Structure formats: structure tokens, C-alpha cells
Amino acid sequence: MTLKEAMVERHSVRRFTEQKLDDAAVSELQKAIDECNKKSGLNIQLILNEPEAFGSGMAKYGNFENCSNYIAIAGKKNADEICGYYGEQIVLLAQQLGLNTCWVALTFNKSKAVYELNDGEKLLIVIALGYGQTQGKTRPSKPIEELCTVKNGEMPDWFKSAMIAVMLAPTAVNQQKFHFTLDGNRVEAKTSFGFYSKIDLGIAKYHFEVGAGNADFVWAEED
Numbered sequence: 001m002t003l004k005e006a007m008v009e010r011h012s013v014r015r016f017t018e019q020k021l022d023d024a025a026v027s028e029l030q031k032a033i034d035e036c037n038k039k040s041g042l043n044i045q046l047i048l049n050e051p052e053a054f055g056s057g058m059a060k061y062g063n064f065e066n067c068s069n070y071i072a073i074a075g076k077k078n079a080d081e082i083c084g085y086y087g088e089q090i091v092l093l094a095q096q097l098g099l100n101t102c103w104v105a106l107t108f109n110k111s112k113a114v115y116e117l118n119d120g121e122k123l124l125i126v127i128a129l130g131y132g133q134t135q136g137k138t139r140p141s142k143p144i145e146e147l148c149t150v151k152n153g154e155m156p157d158w159f160k161s162a163m164i165a166v167m168l169a170p171t172a173v174n175q176q177k178f179h180f181t182l183d184g185n186r187v188e189a190k191t192s193f194g195f196y197s198k199i200d201l202g203i204a205k206y207h208f209e210v211g212a213g214n215a216d217f218v219w220a221e222e223d
């Protein structure tokens with residue numbers, strides 16, 4: 001499965017089977033996590049067979065069922081955008097490995113979650129992980145015209161495919177509070193204030209890069 005296929009196939013899944021994660025999948029995930037930690041300075045941790053954070057003993061906790069594996073992402077304050085950017089790489093890899101995921105900012109029991117923090121770090125978010133009872137479903141997206149602007153001329157094909165990838169990106173409460181602007185070969189990605197919108201932005205920027213393929217663009221510097 002290519003990354004583009006993984007983006008299409010991925011939907012949030014909150015109900016899992018009791019099947020343990022395959023050893024080969026665990027080792028691939030751990031390898032990718034180590035790599036992301038090295039590049040990003042985040043402290044991403046793979047937590048296996050720990051059902052408490054998602055309500056052990058209860059049939060359901062929030063919308064979750066049988067969730068005993070998750071990825072905890074810890075980092076410094078202001079690391080939200082890179083948290084989204086690197087976390088989504090693990091999410092798409094999990095999809096390629098036949099697993100299902102859901103980003104979870106709120107609907108888990110943080111006091112029962114298992115993770116470690118270094119000095120100055122906090123838990124930014126978790127990603128529920130496992131074999132889904134279903135593959136989840138396609139949800140609506142804002143139309144492409146609302147999510148981007150092309151400053152000069154027609155929308156190039158590469159930009160369109162990048163924006164189609166952005167439309168597949170998960171966002172908190174499906175808010176999609178971002179806007180991508182193409183000006184020459186510069187792309188500016190902005191988000192307005194919202195619940196976890198900087199994590200959303202990082203996720204969307206990773207999708208954009210995958211969708212853009214080898215296109216020759218640069219990210220605009222932030223103001």
C-alpha cells in the first residue's frame with residue numbers, strides 16, 4: 001500500500017478487536033518512532049497491552065472499545081505542529097501495516113495513561129492503535145475552494161493533488177481550520193484559532209507533502 005493509498009484508506013477507528021499487535025508490525029512501528037524522535041525532538045512512545053487509559057473492564061469508554069495499545073506523544077510546549085507532522089507519519093505507516101488508528105486529544109483517561117516525560121515535556125496527545133472491528137468510514141470534507149487559494153493563474157495539477165491529500169487529513173472534530181495559499185512556488189499554510197488546530201495543521205502539511213510528490217515548492221516562512 002502506497003502512502004497515497006494509506007491516506008485514502010485511513011479513517012478514525014475507535015472499536016478494536018482483542019487481537020494483539022503482530023510482532024513484525026510492532027518492530028516496524030518502533031523503528032519509525034525512533035527515527036521520528038531523532039528528527040523531531042519529540043518523545044513518541046509505543047504503549048502496548050495497557051487497557052486502562054481507554055477504560056479497562058468497561059465495555060466502552062467514550063466511543064472506544066477494546067483499545068489497549070496507543071502511541072503517546074510527549075514534547076515541549078509549542079511542539080503541536082511537529083507533533084501532528086510526525087504523528088501522522090506513524091498513523092499512515094500503521095495503516096500500511098494493516099492497523100487502524102484514531103488521534104485522541106480528549107476522550108481518554110489521562111490519569112490512567114502510561115507514558116514517560118522528560119524535563120519540560122508534557123503529553124501532547126495519544127493515538128489509539130489496533131485492529132479495527134471495521135475500517136471506519138469516509139466523512140465529508142470542506143470543498144477544495146474553501147481550503148486553498150491560488151494567487152496567480154490556474155491551479156497546477158500537483159497543487160490539486162496535494163490539496164486532495166489535505167482533504168483526507170484527520171482534524172479534531174473534523175474542523176479543517178486551515179488554509180493553503182500558493183504564490184509562485186511558495187506555499188503558505190495557516191490555521192485559525194481552534195481546538196488542537198496546530199496539531200491539525202502539522203497533520204495536513206504532511207499530507208500536502210505526500211500529495212505534492214516531487215513538485216518543486218517551498219513552505220513560506222512563518223511571520
Ligand SMILES: Cc1cc2nc3c(=O)[nH]c(=O)nc-3n(C[C@H](O)[C@H](O)[C@H](O)COP(=O)(O)O)c2cc1C
Nearest residue numbers: 011012103104105106107170171172173174196199
Ligand atoms: C488533533 C485531533 C484530536 C482528536 N481528538 C479526538 C478525541 O478526543 N476523541 C475522538 O473520538 N476523536 C478525536 N479525533 C478524531 C477526529 O474526530 C477525526 O479525525 C475527524 O472526525 C475526521 O475523521 P477521520 O479521521 O475518519 O477522517 C481527533 C483528531 C485529531 C486530528
